[in-house]
Amino acid sequence: MAALFNDAVDGTSNFDIERTIQRSVSSVEKVTTVDLLPSSLDLIEVQEELSALRVGADDTLAAVNILGTAITPVADSYDFILIDCPPNVGPITLNGLAMADGYIIPTIPDVLSTYAIPQIQRRVSEFSDEIGRHIVELGVVITKFRLNSTVHQTTVLKLRRDRTIQNVLPDYLPESNSIAGAAEFQPHATLKAKYGTHGQFDRFRGLARTVMIEAEDKLR
Numbered sequence: 001m002a003a004l005f006n007d008a009v010d011g012t013s014n015f016d017i018e019r020t021i022q023r024s025v026s027s028v029e030k031v032t033t034v035d036l037l038p039s040s041l042d043l044i045e046v047q048e049e050l051s052a053l054r055v056g057a058d059d060t061l062a063a064v065n066i067l068g069t070a071i072t073p074v075a076d077s078y079d080f081i082l083i084d085c086p087p088n089v090g091p092i093t094l095n096g097l098a099m100a101d102g103y104i105i106p107t108i109p110d111v112l113s114t115y116a117i118p119q120i121q122r123r124v125s126e127f128s129d130e131i132g133r134h135i136v137e138l139g140v141v142i143t144k145f146r147l148n149s150t151v152h153q154t155t156v157l158k159l160r161r162d163r164t165i166q167n168v169l170p171d172y173l174p175e176s177n178s179i180a181g182a183a184e185f186q187p188h189a190t191l192k193a194k195y196g197t198h199g200q201f202d203r204f205r206g207l208a209r210t211v212m213i214e215a216e217d218k219l220r
Helices: 002-010 044-058 066-075 089-098 117-130 150-161 177-181 191-195 200-218
Strands: 104-108 138-146 168-174
Touching: 002 066, 002 177, 044 089, 066 089, 066 117, 104 117, 104 200, 117 138, 138 150, 138 200, 150 168, 168 200, 191 200
Parallel strands: 104 138, 138 168
Antiparallel strands: none
16 A cells, blocks of 8 residues: 555556455455455555645645545455545545545544544545545444443443434444454454454444445445
């Protein structure tokens, strides 16, 4: 990914979508149809350069279609394309939004983590107007939820009652060692073995179904 955005900044042509995509990357034995366009820590520096490029062009929409243009040749090969964006609305995230049909906002249910959700929603709505295409919010996802935390319980309740926050999904992901450990690349026989056999996998499956229902309903 860093090579793609560096090309835009430097005027080079080093990025090759076919060579960059990593095929069948899942560590789960029977999951064979997941491919990955890998990210890089180098994106931290590139993001600053992209911001400077947009300022220099004096155009709020400059450099927001880099990712979409790069993925277009292979997009029809996939049923779903999921884009994991940085936790900000900088130029990298705007590239993801510019090609997205919908988006979700994951958040830990505490005061500081949820504070800017309305501002993010408003900025995405403004960006939708700028590019002339509606980007649908599929919902806010509660993650790392601790059932024994009064702060978490109170924050979730406030989010659900807050009329400025459009849609808090009913499914939440608990804080769990097995879920945290799933990020480490180790072979697993099943998704349940990867994410946890004590309800953790069921939470993920429930959330996936909810997001799919929201997408089918709102993206028609």
